Amino acid sequence: MQLAVTRIEPWSAFKMSLLLSTAAAVGFIVGTVLLWSVLKGMGVYDDIDGVIKNLQSNTSDPFSIMDYIGLGRVTSLAMVIGVVDVVLLTALGTLGAYLYNVCASLVGGVQLTLTDD
Numbered sequence: 334m335q336l337a338v339t340r341i342e343p344w345s346a347f348k349m350s351l352l353l354s355t356a357a358a359v360g361f362i363v364g365t366v367l368l369w370s371v372l373k374g375m376g377v378y379d380d381i382d383g384v385i386k387n388l389q390s391n392t393s394d395p396f397s398i399m400d401y402i403g404l405g406r407v408t409s410l411a412m413v414i415g416v417v418d419v420v421l422l423t424a425l426g427t428l429g430a431y432l433y434n435v436c437a438s439l440v441g442g443v444q445l446t447l448t449d450d
Contacts, residue, residue: 334449339442341430350426351419358415365411369404378402 372378381398389396437443 334447336445336447337442338445339437341433343427343430343434346430347423347427351423354419354422354426357422358418361418362408362411362415366404366408369402369407373404 378398385396385398
């Protein structure tokens with residue numbers, strides 16, 4: 334059986350892209366927290382602080398990398414990137430449905446062949 338996909342409902346594309354981009358954002362945030370925790374557990378940040386203290390001359394205000402890449406700051410940045418990701422991917426998914434509909438009206442859509450086993 335041959336079928337043609339001649340139209341994608343934009344509302345359906347919006348809902349699906351919203352769901353998938355939200356899942357991607359949650360995965361990104363969880364992955365960021367896990368990576369930060371693994372690096373902290375391995376002592377990477379302490380090693381970087383040690384190298385910087387060796388390079389730094391005696392100052393009254395020593396530099397600490399954890400002031401800049403603490404868990405709260407990294408998680409907040411990951412959440413901001415996740416929200417931007419959700420907005421952009423949802424908009425791109427919906428726009429893609431509109432563009433597909435315009436192109437499908439010109440060329441007839443995508444032809445699919447379905448079989449029954």
